[in-house]
Amino acid sequence: MKEPTGGFGAGVATLVHGFGYWRRRPRTMSLGLIPxxxxxxxxxxxxxxxxxxLPALADLVTPFADGWPSLWAGILRVAVGTAMLGAAIVLAAVSFTALTLVIGDPFYERIWRAVEGDLGTPDIEDTTGFWRAARDGLALFLRGIVCAIIAALCGLVPVVGGLIGFVVAVGMSGWLLADELTTRGLAARGILAPERRALRRRHRARVLGFGVATQLCFLVPLGAVVTMPAAVAGATALARELLAGAPTAVSEPAASADRR
Structure with missing residues (x-):
């Protein structure tokens, strides 16, 4: 199926759009820094x-290589360590998102409502709730474990395993991030989980662009703290874009109300 208008680059642009809310709604966005x-x-x-x-763990899981020549044992253990690191990237990303959304659900709901209001739907009702957020966070973590195992296996490929594992880890964790972050906006419109999955698949490149860009920002020191509120804001716009099939626009006068 042909990708609808707006691909990977449009997804990246949506995250940039979310960062713009640091200028438009600084006080609301700053609440998201705490969780x-x-x-x-x-x-x-x-x-x-x-x-x-990590070195000790790599030695621990490869005792059979103790009798190997040091070169080959070293190569194997570097590959195993790289695989573990790739798995850790996935687990850290999904754990951070799940934990942050559960801890900061009231704060991120305020960001979501502010963006929805700026985009023309101030009265939309959030159907998520704390316990549903907690359940979704646990589901995200369990899915992250599966993705971490896949990324770890990719990291075992000789020579290029580190690069492949990193790319797979960023791609898979990015998809999971976008999946989870767009849930609130879509669920509030009565779209059930199977329909949400189908909608994201139809706009796969855009969703992946948003998620990968978010994940890469998470890898920057302290980037996750600043990026998370922007990702929530951007995901709110992304959910609307997936339904409309075109980028959303913000009215600057309405969006600047937070500065007063």
Whole structure:
């Protein structure tokens, strides 16, 4: 099926659109820093611990290579360590998103409502709720485990495994991020999960562009904290774009109300 108007680049542009809300609605967006910072600290500590113990973990899971020549044992263990790192990228991304959305659901709902209002639907009702957000977060984490295993296996490919594992990790985690972040806007319009999945598949390149751009921003030091509110704002616009098939536009006078 031919990709509808607006592909990968349009998805990236939607995230840029979300960053624009830091100028339009600075006070509302700043609320999203709190849960993102909490989740970032927790996951950063976990990743540092993983990085420190990675050589030991690689040795632990490859005891059969102890009797190999040092060159081949080293190559194998670097590949295994790279695979673990690729898996960690996926798990960190989805865990960060899931944890942040659960912790900060009231804050991100305010961002969502602000963007919906600027785009012409101020009275739309959120049907998510805390427990549904928690359930969706757990489902996202479990799906992330599956994707992490796939990324880890890709990382075992000789020579180019590190690059392949990284690309797969970023692509798969980006898709999961976009999937989860657009759920609120689509569910609020009465679109059920199977229909949401079908809609995202029809606009696969755009959704992937948004998700990959978000994931790459997450990899920048402190980028996840600043990006998360922008990703929520951008995903709100993206949900509308998927339904309309064209980029949304914001009225600047209405969007600037937050600065007063």
């Amino acid at each position: 993102a910072a909490i989740a970032s600290v927790l996951l950063f500590a976990a990743l540092v611990a993983l990085g420190v113990s």
